[in-house]
Amino acid sequence: MVKIAVDMMGGDDAPGIVLEAVKKAVDDFKDLEIILFGDQEQYTLNHGRIDFRHCTEKIEMEDEPVRAIKRKKDSSMVKMAEAVKSGEADGCVSAGNTGALMSAGLFIVGRIKGVSRPALVVTLPTIDGKGFVFLDVGANADAKPEHLLQYAQLGNIYAQKIRGIKQPSVSLLNIGTEAAKGNTLTKKTYELMEAQNDFNFTGNVEAKTLMDGNVDVVVTDGFTGNMVLKNLEGTAKSIGKMLKETLLSSFKNKIAALVLKKDLNQFSQKMDYSEYGGSVLLGLDGTVVKAHGSSNAKAFYSAIRQAKIAGEQQIVQTMRETVGGTNG
Amino acid sequence: MVKIAVDMMGGDDAPGIVLEAVKKAVDDFKDLEIILFGDQEQYTLNHGRIDFRHCTEKIEMEDEPVRAIKRKKDSSMVKMAEAVKSGEADGCVSAGNTGALMSAGLFIVGRIKGVSRPALVVTLPTIDGKGFVFLDVGANADAKPEHLLQYAQLGNIYAQKIRGIKQPSVSLLNIGTEAAKGNTLTKKTYELMEAQNDFNFTGNVEAKTLMDGNVDVVVTDGFTGNMVLKNLEGTAKSIGKMLKETLLSSFKNKIAALVLKKDLNQFSQKMDYSEYGGSVLLGLDGTVVKAHGSSNAKAFYSAIRQAKIAGEQQIVQTMRETVGGTNG
Numbered sequence: 113m114v115k116i117a118v119d120m121m122g123g124d125d126a127p128g129i130v131l132e133a134v135k136k137a138v139d140d141f142k143d144l145e146i147i148l149f150g151d152q153e154q155y156t157l158n159h160g161r162i163d164f165r166h167c168t169e170k171i172e173m174e175d176e177p178v179r180a181i182k183r184k185k186d187s188s189m190v191k192m193a194e195a196v197k198s199g200e201a202d203g204c205v206s207a208g209n210t211g212a213l214m215s216a217g218l219f220i221v222g223r224i225k226g227v228s229r230p231a232l233v234v235t236l237p238t239i240d241g242k243g244f245v246f247l248d249v250g251a252n253a254d255a256k257p258e259h260l261l262q263y264a265q266l267g268n269i270y271a272q273k274i275r276g277i278k279q280p281s282v283s284l285l286n287i288g289t290e291a292a293k294g295n296t297l298t299k300k301t302y303e304l305m306e307a308q309n310d311f312n313f314t315g316n317v318e319a320k321t322l323m324d325g326n327v328d329v330v331v332t333d334g335f336t337g338n339m340v341l342k343n344l345e346g347t348a349k350s351i352g353k354m355l356k357e358t359l360l361s362s363f364k365n366k367i368a369a370l371v372l373k374k375d376l377n378q379f380s381q382k383m384d385y386s387e388y389g390g391s392v393l394l395g396l397d398g399t400v401v402k403a404h405g406s407s408n409a410k411a412f413y414s415a416i417r418q419a420k421i422a423g424e425q426q427i428v429q430t431m432r433e434t435v436g437g438t439n440g
Numbered sequence: 441m442v443k444i445a446v447d448m449m450g451g452d453d454a455p456g457i458v459l460e461a462v463k464k465a466v467d468d469f470k471d472l473e474i475i476l477f478g479d480q481e482q483y484t485l486n487h488g489r490i491d492f493r494h495c496t497e498k499i500e501m502e503d504e505p506v507r508a509i510k511r512k513k514d515s516s517m518v519k520m521a522e523a524v525k526s527g528e529a530d531g532c533v534s535a536g537n538t539g540a541l542m543s544a545g546l547f548i549v550g551r552i553k554g555v556s557r558p559a560l561v562v563t564l565p566t567i568d569g570k571g572f573v574f575l576d577v578g579a580n581a582d583a584k585p586e587h588l589l590q591y592a593q594l595g596n597i598y599a600q601k602i603r604g605i606k607q608p609s610v611s612l613l614n615i616g617t618e619a620a621k622g623n624t625l626t627k628k629t630y631e632l633m634e635a636q637n638d639f640n641f642t643g644n645v646e647a648k649t650l651m652d653g654n655v656d657v658v659v660t661d662g663f664t665g666n667m668v669l670k671n672l673e674g675t676a677k678s679i680g681k682m683l684k685e686t687l688l689s690s691f692k693n694k695i696a697a698l699v700l701k702k703d704l705n706q707f708s709q710k711m712d713y714s715e716y717g718g719s720v721l722l723g724l725d726g727t728v729v730k731a732h733g734s735s736n737a738k739a740f741y742s743a744i745r746q747a748k749i750a751g752e753q754q755i756v757q758t759m760r761e762t763v764g765g766t767n768g
Contacts (some may be wrong), residue, residue, distance in 0.1 A: 283669070322671070351675075375690075375693060
């Protein structure tokens with residue numbers, strides 16, 4: 113049995129989509145228990161494996177993260193994080209305020225001993241549908257070479273445990289493939305990665321080939337990672353918008369669009385990274401999954417499944433033994 | 441009359457596309473003279489406003505940049521840069537080895553007094569077809585806040601002179617729109633930009649809204665700029681590839697694709713930034729335009745036109761008086 117704590121109040125369409133996702137998750141997985149934190153007035157489910165806990169407060173999207181976590185002691189997000197800290201839950205999921213969730217992770221759940229900085233990880237789509245693990249996408253805007261080395265160790269374990277890749281290839285995101293390319297940070301990081309034996313370092317990878325599907329884990333600093341993530345989203349959205357305009361620009365185009373509709377939908381689904389679940393704050397002493405703020409029920413369900421797999425695979429224990437052990 | 445020096449030997453499809461582009465440029469612009477540097481065996485044009493100069497050497501794509509510039513004294517690229525340095529030509533264009541061209545710019549043409557580092561600038565497409573000026577896309581991988589401030593001054597002049605925007609909005613590329621967002625570099629740069637009166641600073645811009653067309657000039661360090669540029673290229677290419685596969689995946693799709701063909705071509709043309717010309721190394725004491733290595737004749741022609749406009753608009757003189765004057 114795996115027990116996951118869920119924040120019912122976070123996200124643009126909460127609690128509706130959260131309840132729908134939780135319902136589907138407990139129906140699909142007979143070995144899953146949910147501790148659900150939220151407002152009892154809005155709680156509409158009733159299920160033997162859902163343990164509902166009423167909370168009087170809620171962290172808003174515009175709340176200042178650290179202050180919110182420190183002051184709103186009876187919020188669904190704080191209570192959820194405490195359930196992980198106490199060991200009552202194996203992991204937790206929220207679609208709420210990202211900064212607040214990161215603070216809850218850092219200050220309530222806490223870091224694994226020996227991990228200097230947790231990193232935010234996502235799985236991004238590739239042309240071949242395989243996807244790749246990408247970190248840090250924004251936990252720390254500034255990073256040193258030693259941090260990137262540790263991100264690589266965390267990402268390596270994540271790819272093994274969550275994505276089931278036996279010996280993942282780990283690459284460094286850079287502006288050229290040669291070892292001497294890049295800025296001071298990537299050049300020094302390259303040297304560190306080349307010198308270690310903890311993971312299979314396969315050199316630099318460029319942003320233009322990220323979607324080709326040749327890499328399992330890609331490591332970068334939080335500033336660059338967040339930049340690339342938003343750029344991917346933005347470019348895909350802009351191209352989608354222009355394509356839609358083209359398809360609706362004349363009667364004959366509309367007819368052609370109708371013919372293509374099903375295949376184009378499949379195509380845009382392939383680009384949709386909510387399919388892979390949420391982002392995870394790696395390096396914490398418990399699994400903390402952040403579902404996208406605009407998650408629908410399907411995306412939130414994927415995030416719950418992801419937390420469940422992390423619990424089953426004992427990913428935190430593995431990180432504690434390997435990364436924590438070598439650095440602490 | 442504007443005089444542009446052209447490297448006939450650089451680029452994947454040189455000299456064929458260079459000769460075609462030069463021919464069209466001298467035909468279209470009666471006030472344009474070209475000094476063309478290359479191998480006389482391959483020179484096939486004959487025109488009153490083309491001054492051909494034979495060179496015995498050629499810089500290859502795989503040549504080490506600085507060494508190539510220092511050793512291949514009779515190469516078309518070195519000779520072209522010397523023509524700018526001596527004042528014989530108003531500017532120059534090459535589709536050859538980017539690093540070598542940057543070295544030729546730095547060591548032969550030289551910097552404007554007071555400019556600490558030149559920056560590579562491109563114009564990128566937006567949904568509304570307007571485009572925006574983006575720098576630095578890779579001249580310097582590491583940058584300090586003062587460098588970014590100077591890039592902004594250079595980009596501001598470029599947008600005014602080359603793109604004809606009277607008072608360009610200048611934004612800082614960042615991972616959030618608020619002033620306090622970002623890494624150490626962007627936070628300090630934000631303060632510097634906010635404190636100056638040389639250009640119209642409009643705050644931070646995120647990578648996901650770059651293509652929306654709300655900004656005229658976007659400033660970043662060479663590492664991030666190169667990353668975003670390659671990411672844009674890569675994402676657009678990957679989506680294009682997947683779309684093409686969808687369109688060719690069945691007989692009915694092929695028919696629909698035929699109906700859409702013209703409009704889809706227009707759409708991909710909108711995304712094609714070679715339309716806006718090449719990239720320019722700003723901050724040098726002469727105009728140096730880098731056409732894409734895989735340029736076709738049309739893209740190379742755009743790069744020549746761009747160098748011509750820069751000459752007419754006396755962009756280097758303006759930079760010398762403003763940026764050079766305030767910092768030198």
